Amino acid sequence: METTHTQNYKQRWIVKTVLSICLSFTLGCLLMLSSCTMPGGNQNISKIRLSIQNTLPIARKNVPIVLTGTELRNVNPDFSFKAYSVVTGKAPREVMIPAQADDLDNDGELDQLCFLLNLGDGETKEVSILYDPSVRATLTLDINKQTRAAIFPELNVVAAMESNLIAYTLKPNGAFRAYGKKRVELFSMDTMFEYELDPQRPLSPELRNHFVSNGITLSQQVQIEVAKPQQQWILRDLENQETYFIRKSHGSAVSGLGHPTVTGPQLDVVQSMGLSLNALLNPETPNMVPLNTVENLIGCGGIALWDKTTETMTPLPTEGDYIRILANGAIRSVVQRIIPEWNFNGETRQLTSTTFIYGENPWVEHHVHIDGNLPTNYAIATGIPNLQDTNSVDREQGWIWSWGTDPRGIDTLGIALLVPIQHEVAFIDPDASEKRVLPVILTPDADGRLNYRTFAIWGSGIDGFETETEFADYVQITTTALTTPPVIKFLPPEEK
Numbered sequence: 001m002e003t004t005h006t007q008n009y010k011q012r013w014i015v016k017t018v019l020s021i022c023l024s025f026t027l028g029c030l031l032m033l034s035s036c037t038m039p040g041g042n043q044n045i046s047k048i049r050l051s052i053q054n055t056l057p058i059a060r061k062n063v064p065i066v067l068t069g070t071e072l073r074n075v076n077p078d079f080s081f082k083a084y085s086v087v088t089g090k091a092p093r094e095v096m097i098p099a100q101a102d103d104l105d106n107d108g109e110l111d112q113l114c115f116l117l118n119l120g121d122g123e124t125k126e127v128s129i130l131y132d133p134s135v136r137a138t139l140t141l142d143i144n145k146q147t148r149a150a151i152f153p154e155l156n157v158v159a160a161m162e163s164n165l166i167a168y169t170l171k172p173n174g175a176f177r178a179y180g181k182k183r184v185e186l187f188s189m190d191t192m193f194e195y196e197l198d199p200q201r202p203l204s205p206e207l208r209n210h211f212v213s214n215g216i217t218l219s220q221q222v223q224i225e226v227a228k229p230q231q232q233w234i235l236r237d238l239e240n241q242e243t244y245f246i247r248k249s250h251g252s253a254v255s256g257l258g259h260p261t262v263t264g265p266q267l268d269v270v271q272s273m274g275l276s277l278n279a280l281l282n283p284e285t286p287n288m289v290p291l292n293t294v295e296n297l298i299g300c301g302g303i304a305l306w307d308k309t310t311e312t313m314t315p316l317p318t319e320g321d322y323i324r325i326l327a328n329g330a331i332r333s334v335v336q337r338i339i340p341e342w343n344f345n346g347e348t349r350q351l352t353s354t355t356f357i358y359g360e361n362p363w364v365e366h367h368v369h370i371d372g373n374l375p376t377n378y379a380i381a382t383g384i385p386n387l388q389d390t391n392s393v394d395r396e397q398g399w400i401w402s403w404g405t406d407p408r409g410i411d412t413l414g415i416a417l418l419v420p421i422q423h424e425v426a427f428i429d430p431d432a433s434e435k436r437v438l439p440v441i442l443t444p445d446a447d448g449r450l451n452y453r454t455f456a457i458w459g460s461g462i463d464g465f466e467t468e469t470e471f472a473d474y475v476q477i478t479t480t481a482l483t484t485p486p487v488i489k490f491l492p493p494e495e496k
Helices: 004-034 069-075 191-196 205-212 277-281 468-483
Strands: 046-053 060-068 084-088 095-097 099-102 112-119 124-131 147-150 159-163 166-170 176-181 184-190 222-228 232-237 242-249 252-256 259-263 266-271 288-290 304-307 312-314 322-328 332-344 347-358 363-371 378-385 390-394 399-405 412-418 424-427 437-443 449-458 487-491
Touching: 046 112, 060 069, 069 112, 084 099, 084 112, 095 112, 099 322, 099 332, 112 124, 147 322, 147 332, 147 347, 159 277, 159 332, 159 347, 166 277, 166 347, 166 449, 176 449, 184 191, 184 205, 191 205, 191 266, 378 399, 378 412, 378 449, 390 468, 399 437, 399 468, 412 468, 437 449, 449 468
Parallel strands: none
Antiparallel strands: 046 124, 046 487, 060 112, 084 095, 084 124, 099 112, 147 159, 159 166, 166 176, 176 288, 184 266, 222 232, 232 242, 242 266, 252 259, 304 312, 304 378, 322 332, 332 347, 347 363, 363 449, 378 437, 390 399, 399 412, 412 449, 424 437
């Protein structure tokens, strides 16, 4: 009898296979036609070339690259979002990468192109955007969808959003609540197979049989990535569009025949829960775990009004606001909340709070705009939970983090907030024994704008850390990457 996991796997495989064929045929035509030199070939396929350079001495995974329609039309005035694809490399060995176009100013016209890119230590990649300006209809297929945004009135929230790594609910008072996604434990195998987890080696029939015996059939198109040398690997089944994570576990004591025995290290094969917002509708679900309480006005990276004179916070008004889902795509989702009349002792302002979440990334990015700016004695308060074990602030680099356990006291948890250094920011040092939140006070710039990032790394999630040191290092690397974005240069057209 088939297990539920096997049945679900087969259903996902059928759906993804059909969608993959459709997408490959439609967008693959752009690849073939772009390199076609036969007489009578489609001459409307155009190309915009650019180089993207990682100037850091560290590898960077799933870096969001965002280009505006204005930037692209400055290069090629006939650029169109109607039919496009993004590829890396050069013909005839171009490789298509997932991309999406969004309408972020809500005027009915697509205005941003976004895709995720892996860059090695100091690596420069050439990327091409292929498009056909003669196409009139727009085709969008979300293959291997990694983000989602939705409105769930049942949860008493204004909106909810997620990547495959984390989920957030946006509370009416301005607070954010993060949810960890428990990884799915599939099976374990002997560490003798570790030598096969080499990107240059094919998988042996013996290793493949471990997957088969657990109801998983791998295709021939399999890639191995080293996430952490000798500790963690990522196995991507490109044809079936499934991703598996392999982690070396430590030995543990188990009971056997009434006597404790010790097992040695093993290779544990796990999988992400994937998109699972609907699981929040069942409060008893064990797989979506709240990572912060909702007892304060901020939660995990939310916002409130800060009175500089009294040093007090006021929640956002819960009436008169409205929500827009600006994007609900495969690699990026965007939620926007607008309060058109925010009252400050007789003065009114419009607040626009826009939150971005990207696939394969644990962080969310918040953009706040006050139309007309705030009165001088007010600022925006945000912050993160104080997890009690330890916390750290670096005012020069603009980050604050907290480390401890989740509210259940079971799994490790690290939460951080990163602020671009050009912002006017004040980190308030609380007494750890009395304060449950680590506040950060932000003053919008002259245009009434500010932005920051928050993220939570949960021990039982697919990206969990076991030690405070690992988390602290990750905060430092993420901060460095935020302040040093890849260098993007448009390249001249290729000679025909």
